Amino acid sequence: MxxxxxxxxxxxxxxxxxxxxxxxxxxxxxVLLGANGAGKTTIFRAVSGLTPADRGSRIEWAxxxxxxxxxxxxxxxxxxxxxxxRKLFPELSVGTNLRLGAYRCHDKAEIQRRLxxxxxxxxxxxxxxxxxxxxxxxxxxxxxxxxRALMAEPKILLLDEPSVSLAPKxxxxxxxxxxxxxxxxxxxxxxxxxxxxxxxxxxxxxxxxGGRLVLHGPAAELMxxxxxxxxxMGA
Amino acid sequence: xxLLPWAALLAAxxxxxxxxxxxxxxxxxxxxxxxxSACGLNVILGLAGQLSLAHSGFFGIGxxxxxxxxxxxxxxxxxxxxxxxxxxxxxxxAIGSICLRSKGHYFAIFTMAVGIIxxxxxxxWESLTRxxxxxxxxPGPGPIGPISFDSTLARSYLALFFLVITVxxxxxxxxxxxGRTLMAVRESEPLAAAVGVDVMAAKRLAFTxxxxxxxLAGGLFAGFIGFLxxxxxxxxxxxxxxxxxxxxxxxxxxxxVAGTFIVYGLSQVLAVLQHYQMIIFGLALVxxxxxxxxxxxxxxxxxxxxxxxxxxxx
Numbered sequence: 001m002x003x004x005x006x007x008x009x010x011x012x013x014x015x016x017x018x019x020x021x022x023x024x025x026x027x028x029x030x031v032l033l034g035a036n037g038a039g040k041t042t043i044f045r046a047v048s049g050l051t052p053a054d055r056g057s058r059i060e061w062a063x064x065x066x067x068x069x070x071x072x073x074x075x076x077x078x079x080x081x082x083x084x085x086r087k088l089f090p091e092l093s094v095g096t097n098l099r100l101g102a103y104r105c106h107d108k109a110e111i112q113r114r115l116x117x118x119x120x121x122x123x124x125x126x127x128x129x130x131x132x133x134x135x136x137x138x139x140x141x142x143x144x145x146x147x148r149a150l151m152a153e154p155k156i157l158l159l160d161e162p163s164v165s166l167a168p169k170x171x172x173x174x175x176x177x178x179x180x181x182x183x184x185x186x187x188x189x190x191x192x193x194x195x196x197x198x199x200x201x202x203x204x205x206x207x208x209x210g211g212r213l214v215l216h217g218p219a220a221e222l223m224x225x226x227x228x229x230x231x232x233m234g235a
Numbered sequence: 236x237x238l239l240p241w242a243a244l245l246a247a248x249x250x251x252x253x254x255x256x257x258x259x260x261x262x263x264x265x266x267x268x269x270x271x272s273a274c275g276l277n278v279i280l281g282l283a284g285q286l287s288l289a290h291s292g293f294f295g296i297g298x299x300x301x302x303x304x305x306x307x308x309x310x311x312x313x314x315x316x317x318x319x320x321x322x323x324x325x326x327x328x329a330i331g332s333i334c335l336r337s338k339g340h341y342f343a344i345f346t347m348a349v350g351i352i353x354x355x356x357x358x359x360w361e362s363l364t365r366x367x368x369x370x371x372x373x374p375g376p377g378p379i380g381p382i383s384f385d386s387t388l389a390r391s392y393l394a395l396f397f398l399v400i401t402v403x404x405x406x407x408x409x410x411x412x413x414g415r416t417l418m419a420v421r422e423s424e425p426l427a428a429a430v431g432v433d434v435m436a437a438k439r440l441a442f443t444x445x446x447x448x449x450x451l452a453g454g455l456f457a458g459f460i461g462f463l464x465x466x467x468x469x470x471x472x473x474x475x476x477x478x479x480x481x482x483x484x485x486x487x488x489x490x491x492v493a494g495t496f497i498v499y500g501l502s503q504v505l506a507v508l509q510h511y512q513m514i515i516f517g518l519a520l521v522x523x524x525x526x527x528x529x530x531x532x533x534x535x536x537x538x539x540x541x542x543x544x545x546x547x548x549x
Contacts, residue, residue, distance in 0.1 A: 075431035089422035100419050104431040
């Protein structure tokens, strides 16, 4: 279980995230909703160790306190972060991008097995393994990005806005793949602006505003919530 | 495409036999030596994406290690050369551990300062290095079994041998998981860290390899020329090497070698013009940056891609 309590992250004197607490329980797919600048990406970066959290913040994962570990040790603990904006190694091939996801695994047969699994999840990538990742379409790049995170065979996957600037049809495909990943038992923490689509596949959700948590509850409840409907669904 | 390296190697083996006199042969040999140094710079710059300007400092360390061991302690070329490389590896590791804490332009400035310090130490430590006077009478490579390296021709083949080994080693490195790791760091440090790469260790490794190759080139340089002055370690040398890499194509395997021969060869041809050569050089460089920003290797690659797409439109 991932349990974040009183997480505060500051950039200089600016507090991007203030006293945020949430948890992801075994088997769950949890979504963080919020507009641009609400602090979603900062939370992700703090959890995966890329941005230091302020004193007093606690990030517990699998019995360990993550805020004192290096990003490398955090990857080893079974947490894999797929950063926002489908960040890839653009000049390296799709195959190399994916293999780098299994960086901490040195068993060739195991890497091959994971690769086969990712290609099963994202068939369009099969034919493009030798192309530079930067040459792919937006949707395919997102598949590479998610695939690379999966190559670490994580126990929990952090997906930061996987649907950003993708065509609606592709968004559905990517989120369907995320749901499929979750069904195999991998815990998922997802951040989205696309509230409706995300709540459809999530178990529970948290709503962020200006770096604070303002609302949380089961996905079905949030979908009916006036505040959420007004802010994110234009209804 | 796979014929090209073999053709280049064949040419490299035949050309020395056709050269009209020793002078050209010596230039060719120096070209090989500088190409090794350029390949070394390419490891940290092209593979790991860090612009190190301490390069000729390590060239100087390798050169002076061999020169001083030989002239002060009577240690042979064949021991002095690896000793110089080892010294560069150790100092490269130590210096890299500090410099690599800075990033981007700051790293470039930091390493340039390191390069200047190394140069100054060599120049001012007169009791050890004889300062401006330099070290003279450095013995060349002694014979290995029946093979003697006294002739310029033999030394040119020896330099070629080391260059080929260097290029082969780097090509193995590029294809290895370590090479992939370095390229990942070059493309995006935060992303590499996010997949579990120890970014600092990767960069330090590249810096150490790069420094070692500079040391190898420096040792060969000292042994072949027979005398050595502090200007071999000055920052100008670093910028020359950088020029070779940029003209040839940063990050490509053959680029630094081709770049060295074109720029170094051109500078020798233009040497008759003395200071005017810089005018021609400057102009050629501006044109190159404008029309071939990825160097010769980059231009060749895009030409090849064009031809392929003409044959097979997709």
